[in-house]
Amino acid sequence: MFSSLILLCTLPLDTYSSEQCIWEAEVFKEQGNAYYVKKDYAEAFNFYTKAIDLCPKNVSYYGNRAATLMMLSRYREALEDSQQAVRLDDTFMKGHMREGKCHLLLGNAMAASRCFQKVLELEPDNSQAQQELKNAESILEFERLAEISFEKRDFRMVVFCMDRALEPASACHRFKVLKAECLALLGRYPEAQSVASDILRMDSTNGDALYVRGLCLYYEDCIDKAVQFFVQALRMAPDHEKARLACRNAKSLKAKKEDGNKAFKDGSFEQAYELYSEALTIDPNNIKTNAKLYCNRATVGSKLNKLEQAIEDCTKAIKLDETYIKAYLRRAQCSMKRLRLKVCVHFKCNLLKNAQLELKKSKRKDYYKVLGVDKNATEDEIKKAYRKRALMHHPDRHSGASAEVQKEEEKKFKEVGEAFTVLSDPKKKSRYDSGHDLEDDDMNMGLSPSHFQDLLISLSVNTV
DSSP: OHHHHHHHHHSOHHHHHHHHHHHHHHHHHHHHHHHHHTTOHHHHHHHHHHHHHHOTTOHHHHHHHHHHHHHTTOHHHHHHHHHHHHHHOTTOHHHHHHHHHHHHHTTOHHHHHHHHHHHHHHOTTOHHHHHHHHHHHHHHHHHHHHHHHHHTTOHHHHHHHHHHHHTTOTTOHHHHHHHHHHHHHTTOHHHHHHHHHHHHHHOTTOHHHHHHHHHHHHHTTOHHHHHHHHHHHHHHOTTOHHHHHHHHHHHHHHHHHHHHHHHHHTTOHHHHHHHHHHHHTTOTTOHHHHHHHHHHHHHHHHHTTOHHHHHHHHHHHHHHOTTOHHHHHHHHHHHHHHHTOOOOHHHHHHHHHHHHHHHHHHHSOOHHHHHTOOTTOOHHHHHHHHHHHHHHHOGGGGTTSOHHHHHHHHHHHHHHHHHHHHHTSHHHHHHHHHTOOSSOSOOOOOOOHHHHHHHHHTOOOOOO
């Protein structure tokens, strides 16, 4: 280094200035390399940037900074540096490789393929480029299959395809949003919200992620909040057709439902019935809201003596939401009115008891599913299934996993134990199969006749 300084002193002023910049840039580069080796990528980035500021046409500086940015998961910036490097030197193999890898991580498989093919032109035996080219081709195939599956409304297959595509394209927001949208359409709202929220933490202006957040709220019958997200999505992406359609559906659904509620309260039952019917045609995917609409229409149908239709509407509401106790109670009410039975209070209490029993059965854990056996499984099959599942979810088996995975596996391990405790005991198993409480032998609901009648009379149309 000392001899280099002596040489610089003997050069003309302009040459000295240029050589000094190159020398200083090399010093910054070496410092960046040292920090890169120590995995201090933030400092490495700073020194590579200083080197580029002094010598903005040095290919290796852009290549080094691109590699550092990739380690920092800043793939779009890394892509820009890689592209600048190959613009300066089209034979820079590492530049093409890094550009292809960035394209791949961001989900642009076509562009990635072109880059890896360029690498193979420069180095035909490059095994890494060969493998990455296969990854790019697999992504294109999963994209094609996902598009076909979405058109067929096979949302589970779309989720599967996106999970596979995200393995090599982990930074692709487009794939993540499509997965989240399909999770929402499958009713898996917490998972969909989680994926969308992760995207918004990195990019708060992502219109697709805002749309998915709104979609989840919309399907959970939080229409006002959903509209806010749809409006925000349209503000960020004015041409977002899905957000526009969902916003229009949400507003229309809310308006029709409120108009139906008002007509019912005013005693205009025919009008209310028609309005609820119109609301039900707006969006078949909105399960929770439609369950309430069916139940509301059943109440109106009962008032109009359309008892068969009312019972059918209650059944449809229950099919959409098995935990919807008012639908069970209304169906019982309509059935009693249809049969015109003047029954004793004991029979009425039994109807309510059955409705609540059905609710309990729908809400409790499916222990057969937990153990992975059918309801006709023998005692030996239950024991074998228990040992297998207990071993699968035992906490010691997942001690090296993340805290979230450990917590989930511990929960599953406890559920397996609960399931075996019930299904291995003939008495408990019998009560479980019949839907009775496992810890309470007295199945009397403790409801007085007047309490039951008050529940029936108090039934009224849901309002939001």
